[in-house]
Amino acid sequence: MTEAEVLDGAALAEIEGMLSTLSTIFTDAGYAPVQPAHLFPAEALLDLYGEDIRARAYLFPDPAHGGELCLRPDFTVPVAIAHGAEGWERPGKYCYRGPVFRQQEAGIDRPTEYVQAGIEDLGGADRAAADARVFALIQRGLDALSAPPRRTTIGDLGIVLGLLDKLEMPANRRRQLRRHIWRPARFHQLLDTYGRAQPAPSERRAALFTALSDDRFDALVARAGDVVGLRSLSSIRERAEALASTRDEAPMPASQIALIEAVLKLDCSAREAPQRLARTIGTVVDLTAEIDEFSVRLAALDEAGINLDDIRYEAAFGRNLEYYDGFVFEIVAKGAETLPPLAGGGRYDSITARLGATASHPAVGAMVRPETVARARSWR
Amino acid sequence: MALVLGLPSKGRLMAATIEWFAARGIGIAQVGMEREYRAEAQGLDGLEIVMLSAGEIPHELAAGRIHLGVTGEDMIRERIHESGNRVESLAKMGIGNADLVIAVPDFWLDVDSMADLDAVCDDFRTRHGMALRVATKYHNLTRSWFKRHGIADYRLVDSQGATEAGPANLTCEIISDITSTGATLRANHLRVLDDGPILSSTANLWRSRLAPWGAPAEATLAAFRARIDAQDKI
Numbered sequence: 001m002t003e004a005e006v007l008d009g010a011a012l013a014e015i016e017g018m019l020s021t022l023s024t025i026f027t028d029a030g031y032a033p034v035q036p037a038h039l040f041p042a043e044a045l046l047d048l049y050g051e052d053i054r055a056r057a058y059l060f061p062d063p064a065h066g067g068e069l070c071l072r073p074d075f076t077v078p079v080a081i082a083h084g085a086e087g088w089e090r091p092g093k094y095c096y097r098g099p100v101f102r103q104q105e106a107g108i109d110r111p112t113e114y115v116q117a118g119i120e121d122l123g124g125a126d127r128a129a130a131d132a133r134v135f136a137l138i139q140r141g142l143d144a145l146s147a148p149p150r151r152t153t154i155g156d157l158g159i160v161l162g163l164l165d166k167l168e169m170p171a172n173r174r175r176q177l178r179r180h181i182w183r184p185a186r187f188h189q190l191l192d193t194y195g196r197a198q199p200a201p202s203e204r205r206a207a208l209f210t211a212l213s214d215d216r217f218d219a220l221v222a223r224a225g226d227v228v229g230l231r232s233l234s235s236i237r238e239r240a241e242a243l244a245s246t247r248d249e250a251p252m253p254a255s256q257i258a259l260i261e262a263v264l265k266l267d268c269s270a271r272e273a274p275q276r277l278a279r280t281i282g283t284v285v286d287l288t289a290e291i292d293e294f295s296v297r298l299a300a301l302d303e304a305g306i307n308l309d310d311i312r313y314e315a316a317f318g319r320n321l322e323y324y325d326g327f328v329f330e331i332v333a334k335g336a337e338t339l340p341p342l343a344g345g346g347r348y349d350s351i352t353a354r355l356g357a358t359a360s361h362p363a364v365g366a367m368v369r370p371e372t373v374a375r376a377r378s379w380r
Numbered sequence: 381m382a383l384v385l386g387l388p389s390k391g392r393l394m395a396a397t398i399e400w401f402a403a404r405g406i407g408i409a410q411v412g413m414e415r416e417y418r419a420e421a422q423g424l425d426g427l428e429i430v431m432l433s434a435g436e437i438p439h440e441l442a443a444g445r446i447h448l449g450v451t452g453e454d455m456i457r458e459r460i461h462e463s464g465n466r467v468e469s470l471a472k473m474g475i476g477n478a479d480l481v482i483a484v485p486d487f488w489l490d491v492d493s494m495a496d497l498d499a500v501c502d503d504f505r506t507r508h509g510m511a512l513r514v515a516t517k518y519h520n521l522t523r524s525w526f527k528r529h530g531i532a533d534y535r536l537v538d539s540q541g542a543t544e545a546g547p548a549n550l551t552c553e554i555i556s557d558i559t560s561t562g563a564t565l566r567a568n569h570l571r572v573l574d575d576g577p578i579l580s581s582t583a584n585l586w587r588s589r590l591a592p593w594g595a596p597a598e599a600t601l602a603a604f605r606a607r608i609d610a611q612d613k614i
């Protein structure tokens with residue numbers, strides 16, 4: 001951005017009109033309006049996403065109070081934190097509207113500031129029903145804005161996570177694969193590593209294994225210099241022992257890797273998805289519960305009047321959005337796929353546990369981007 | 381308009397830079413008081429020298445306030461976003477050599493590589509309820525290196541000096557820093573990971589793509605390059 005942009009006249013009225021249409025739809029459906037601050041302490045986001053957030057959001061130091069502030073990159077995190085502060089156990093349904101701020105890479109035509117109107121549906125114990133009502137409400141909002149014909153893609157990382165849980169594999173490998181599901185490149189690198197015979201240990205590691213088996217670990221570590229930093233001697237010993245105990249672990253079977261890859265490659269209509277998943281997985285593992293759960297969600301969408309033949313299912317969809325861990329969706333304008341999405345959202349149960357809850361709680365949310373709707377309406 | 385060349389104003393890099401230019405028939409003499417940071421070029425007309433801190437030279441080049449500048453690749457890549465669009469290297473000078481490395485406590489016998497570090501980040505969060513801390517002044521280079529290795533769960537801690545002492549002072553677990561011989565790392569009970577350096581840096585002569593390049597500056601640059609190229613062909 002080279003100069004401050006000012007929205008006025010008809011363009012301003014168009015966006016304001018869409019925001020109030022959406023607000024009315026959301027509040028009529030029982031979502032209470034909330035207005036989180038534009039600025040909030042960066043700590044929560046840094047803890048959630050790690051350093052990568054610095055390339056996606058605007059963070060800056062707060063000299064008067066110490067620490068760093070963040071211009072909100074979305075509403076989900078501040079709304080969920082505010083809800084949790086009053087207790088995670090009760091349900092909460094919220095709607096919001098206003099600008100969010102995102103850094104963009106140079107040369108990519110995406111706005112650094114844009115408005116969202118959205119909802120967060122927290123604590124709804126019937127997850128399929130909550131997913132369906134959020135999805136249907138967003139569709140209703142887009143209809144009310146006369147959004148042009150749209151293409152919807154859904155995914156469900158619960159299926160992929162379920163597959164990783166059920167496949168027989170050593171616990172350390174399962175843990176690392178689960179951790180990196182949102183980083184496809186690292187995930188595939190791990191699969192590749194696990195699929196090969198383990199390389200001969202480095203000289204340092206060979207000496208470590210010998211010392212462990214000769215009960216000379218203490219002597220070896222004492223020669224390696226002072227204990228500095230918070231990581232303790234005992235945690236090093238424990239990890240060393242774990243490495244030694246898994247040094248003869250067999251490579252992951254090629255059939256397992258092929259199955260994980262095949263599931264991640266699935267791309268079909270939502271109506272066909274449960275059957276295609278069941279056929280791909282076959283009898284290797286029992287994923288009936290996960291697929292049934294997914295089918296219940298589709299049935300709820302069907303009941304809400306959504307045509308499942310018009311919705312794309314992509315098993316790998318949602319992998320670049322770290323906090324989504326279940327149902328996830330994105331809606332783009334047909335013929336204007338280069339525009340940002342018109343709307344999107346998904347389920348993020350597991351991050352509630354990292355936002356202060358003691359365990360994970362049901363959480364799903366979604367938002368509409370009125371500016372993209374406006375651009376799509378006049379796109380040709 | 382004169383061709384403006386920014387040179388490091390202090391220390392070993394300044395001395396080595398002056399020698400490098402002298403070997404190419406361009407004398408650089410300090411004028412005024414020693415602490416005045418003024419110098420002039422001898423042996424090439426139309427060349428103006430400004431003495432700057434090595435860390436400021438990237439900004440001046442990127443903003444186009446100087447035509448040429450001498451500084452390390454580490455500084456250029458750390459301080460200029462998408463540096464290739466703003467500056468180009470005219471010569472690797474073979475001085476100011478240093479590696480940017482990830483160094484961990486030597487007693488971490490279970491850690492050889494970034495892949496090990498990834499597993500340790502996970503273990504560290506479980507045990508301490510916080511992210512493993514990495515001290516550095518090279519935030520951008522370090523962040524992109526970690527991203528390249530798929531590591532997300534760590535925190536950068538800013539350190540503008542004596543970074544090697546961070547682990548002993550419990551302000552960080554590991555560091556990302558410049559080293560030339562590794563002696564300081566060893567003295568602080570640290571060891572470089574086996575994946576190799578993030579960057580092997582050397583001082584370069586850089587050209588700003590964004591400075592106002594009028595005919596006089598272009599002409600002086602041509603004469604200047606002829607000197608440099610002649611020397612470096614020998």
